[in-house]
Amino acid sequence: MDCIYEEHAQMVFKYLMVLCKEEHLAEELTQETFYRAIKSSNRYDGTCKVSTWLCQIAKHIWYQEIDKKKRKETSELSEEIVSNNICIEEKICLKERKMELIKQVYKLEQISKEVVLLRITGAFSFREIGELFNKNENWARVTFYRAKQKIGKGV
Numbered sequence: 001m002d003c004i005y006e007e008h009a010q011m012v013f014k015y016l017m018v019l020c021k022e023e024h025l026a027e028e029l030t031q032e033t034f035y036r037a038i039k040s041s042n043r044y045d046g047t048c049k050v051s052t053w054l055c056q057i058a059k060h061i062w063y064q065e066i067d068k069k070k071r072k073e074t075s076e077l078s079e080e081i082v083s084n085n086i087c088i089e090e091k092i093c094l095k096e097r098k099m100e101l102i103k104q105v106y107k108l109e110q111i112s113k114e115v116v117l118l119r120i121t122g123a124f125s126f127r128e129i130g131e132l133f134n135k136n137e138n139w140a141r142v143t144f145y146r147a148k149q150k151i152g153k154g155v
Helices: 002-020 023-039 050-072 088-106 110-120 126-132 137-152
Strands: none
Touching: 002 023, 002 050, 002 110, 002 126, 023 050, 050 126, 088 110, 088 137, 110 126, 110 137, 126 137
């Protein structure tokens, strides 16, 4: 398992960074991923790459983390709204544009959505995205391009 950890830990960490965008949390979730992988290693049947299996475990752990955060979430005003550099109207417009883009991304099919999110964060190359889905680099490029076209058309 040490060899698997050394070979895949960085990739799992990068994947989790794309999802959670918090370095400390991504580190914790990476450790949890390998802990659960060890516990469930008897269930790994070899039908997919080890990296794909680990990313699936990481994704499920991330979903559990989101559920925990939703339960703890409270409605507080964010300090981000107050800033000297950008006026509040510009921040609201920017936030609305981002929200519209995210809504369009979330209307996509699950695989296309994940490819777009992995790519737009800049953390993964098309080759790495292809590996995560047990496909090739060209598949990742085509999937991303088609998703962009759907977003441009309003899905």
